[in-house]
Amino acid sequence: MSKAKRRVVIVGGGFGGLEAAKALASADVDILLVDRVNYHLFQPLLYQVAMAGLAPSEIASPIRGILAEQKNLRVVLGEVTGVDLAAKRIHITDPGTHGDLVEDYDWLVLAVGARNGYFGHDQWEPYAPGLKTVEDALEIRRRVLVAFERAEKIDDARERKKLLTFVVIGGGPTGVEMSGAVAELARYVLAQDFRSADPRETKVVLIEAGPRILPSFPEDLAASAVEQLAELGVEVMTQSRVVSIDGDGVVLEGEGADDVPGLGSGSGRDRIHAATVLWGAGVRASALTECLDVPRDRQGRVIVGPDCALPDHPDVFAIGDMARFEEKGQVLPGVSPVAMQQGRYVARIIRWEAESDGRPPRSPFSYFDKGSMATIGRSRAIAWARGIKMTGFIAWLAWLFIHIFYLIGFKNRLVVLFNWFWSYLSYKRGARLITSTGWEPTAAKSLACAVPALPPKTEGRTVPGAERAPESARAGGGAPISHPRP
């Protein structure tokens, strides 16, 4: 009788999960890739969707399509809501009507990424959406465009000022990109189309609690970013901590609050009246991490060892944004190269172990940092790669080239390149649609953690005829369906 192939379950088809799956293409294993959405999302270009530069389909690709040629892999659409580390099983909640699934694994790769984090103030999310998903981007686009539309109709100067004030919270790369993009949209794109409300009256304020923006970049590059933002009309406030966000704007604590000309008049010096507030200040690990009974850090990230595995569970890896990996005393940043390199690294381990008897020693993961960049707008960016610093147009060209290069799908690359070229020449944005997205806050959403309850496995296989998981612990409907291995 031929030996049953061992099974790898990968949860998440983002940067880390997809890279792990691809790197196992020729390995002698069966792979199951589970994601709650059916597409891989290129998050670095999400802000372009939020600012009406690109459509969602141009930065997302169906996972099945990407992996169609990979014969040793099956894709399942569903949300993983539980992991039984002792029994080596996962529980998948089916978003359709087909009941839940329970799948067993020999190796598990968790790559579920991160979500918006509000430092314990999840009540702020409805007033200040962050940018993590397609739904977030469409909601931000809707809010920004609706603010301009309302300003066009309103006579009350104070109310119009509020509608044309945009606050972006968080001076990291996402906040910098968003604030530059709103300012650019208002000044150059919408300015041509509105009659009574002049989008050039728009005020964009970028608020950062720390002493400077872009703390992960060298100081001179961050200073250049401030200058480039100022050219677009963005006011950068540092040392300013947001203490409240509501439908009227934000309330600040900190010395910078007094110094913003033209803001805060009316109901107290610390308030910035703004109809649109956007969040780019924090993230935390995806909700599934809360269902794992393993040590986590303050951002909810699972603490992994030098081989990216969970402590005491060498067959379970956590990679990318959901994991806290420390190298030489530094925690690796939540960026796509970390997730991709970790994906390839764990695939190498799995392939090696699948081909060996027993478990050969593992060499630790080591991150190769290729550099960082942040774009500020058309022809404006900063980049820092292995000691080389770039600013302005050159940095922007480098940013453009790298993002096109890593974007998945030949058609997407062409369409994005064409769209950018068109808006560069014409100052027009094709995706300026106000659509109803059915957006709902997700930061506070936790999973109804499920216990993958099944009878004991026989010789490493799942026995068909699953027990129902306790109803209270399950997010979905019917009894779980088990998938016995061949």
Ligand SMILES: Cc1cc2nc3c(=O)[nH]c(=O)nc-3n(C[C@H](O)[C@H](O)[C@H](O)COP(=O)(O)OP(=O)(O)OC[C@H]3O[C@@H](n4cnc5c(N)ncnc54)[C@H](O)[C@@H]3O)c2cc1C
């Ligand atoms: C606006 C923005 C801009 C960024 N810009 C850059 C940049 O310029 N450069 C850069 O390097 N990085 C950038 N990043 C960060 C980068 O996108 C992340 O570091 C990277 O996506 C992390 O990869 P990952 O595989 O860990 O998670 P993700 O790519 O987020 O993938 C996680 C996947 O898991 C799925 N999932 C989550 N929970 C479950 C569950 N319970 N069950 C099933 N599936 C689940 C999700 O649907 C998703 O497909 C940016 C991020 C954002 C949000």
